[in-house]
Amino acid sequence: MALVKDLYLAAKHHLKEKKRSLALKLAAEILFVDCGLKPGFLYDLSGAGVEEIQGYLKALHQMGFIKGPLHVLNMADTVLIVNVSSTVSYLRLLLDREDLHVIDVSAKLKQPEMFNQDRLCQIRSQLSDLLTLLKPNQDTKPDIISIGDIPCPEWNLCTMFGFLLHFPAVYWFDTSKSFENCLSFTPLKHFTVQTTCPKVGLQKIQVYSFTIPESVYQSVQTLLQTWIEGLRQMFHAQGHFTDLEIITETVTLPAVAL
Template sequence: MSLIMDLHAAAKQHLKGCRRSLALRLAAETLAVDCGLKPCFLYDLGAADVSQIQGYLKQLHQVGFLQGPLHILNLAGTILLINVPKATSCLAMLLNSGELHVIDVSAKLKHPEVFAQDRLWKIHSQLSDLLKHLTPYQSEPPGTVSIADIPATEWNLCTMFGFLLHYPAVYWFDTSRNFENCLSFTPLKHVTVKTTCSKIGLHKLQVYSFTIPETVYHTLQLLLQAWTERLKRSFHGQCHFTDLEITMETVTLPAVAL
């Protein structure tokens, strides 16, 4: 109970108006990044600036809830909390494999399409720039909370967020005309990963959620299986989360925001 009070107090002090339930979810999401269960968390749980989030993370280190260094990246106005060793390892593996799995969902298409590898040079270059940015922060000492900013005005943020969040395949769409896509009423395989944060007794925490269009699922099925096996290995390599639950269902939505 003392730890839960400390977590709520940290959120109340640095992230104004943060309710207890939200404070516990944020703490669990951050712990999942800290222990390497996932490389990154996109901060979307309220209005807070980089300095407020930095203060919050430092206080979680002070109470012993977090251990390793974390990096706060302001990417074109969106804040991400990053486990740099985990993220750089994932990005380097992608770049070294020579295969980036990107799904084109531009509004002009009738159906989603997997990118041919020869179309990916620009995204490959942007990922290399992102890896170059993160690399200097790999050797920060425990308890460090570093901050950086990347304007990334030419990047497709949906794509870059997908890679940082470690989805097995990511979406791209042509933003030259609008920000619409072709996923409306398209059957999608919706994958969710939930777990229990036993350290604070939080059940059914959703640590991953992404979709893959059914029209390209057969092409990416083996990729998803390999991703799932790596996730299971990461899960068994930590002690803060239990009861891993991976589910997949088919959904069809009138609109999909990316």
């Protein structure tokens, strides 16, 4: 299959990725973002820099695999690949909401609890900064793979990444006190979304994975159901992926890294 070979060669050339399976999984993840099913993807495949990732995305566009425009966003040396239009629309939606559904998992707490809405001003300001950064790239030509860097020395990146990855609820913890959290041995509902991508010949590709503590589940259940229904509607409106599956299980872990 010529496309599969080209995708592998692009990853090998630009990202120095030699494992065929990982190269194809990465391509499928980026296609998921490109077709609007997910606003962003956290790149953690290799130590490639922003320019190498930009070159790789340009190669995918030149072969007709993605339509674009995509943006390579560097936040504290962590790279996200985002669909500009989807991300701008989603950030606007978040900023219009009264409740952002943020879960406080600071180490000082006995168990997770919903973040007080009157403390959300700083988070809203950070989301606004992201929107301001990305908006100028919204009207670029489809073949343009833009890059950007945003200074975020005091940001809780776990929270911002959660929003950019379109999780229905996101975690926050007080980084001024500790980088630990209170999720140890806490019952968590773990949601996994997986699908099949016939275009690259892969089945059961994990495209979402997130947890919600059982102690706050009732507070986010309605939003979660809306999120799942929205995902199903977007999924049925596209033709790249099939066999959407949402798996739910309850887990209790000795440690949870955020």
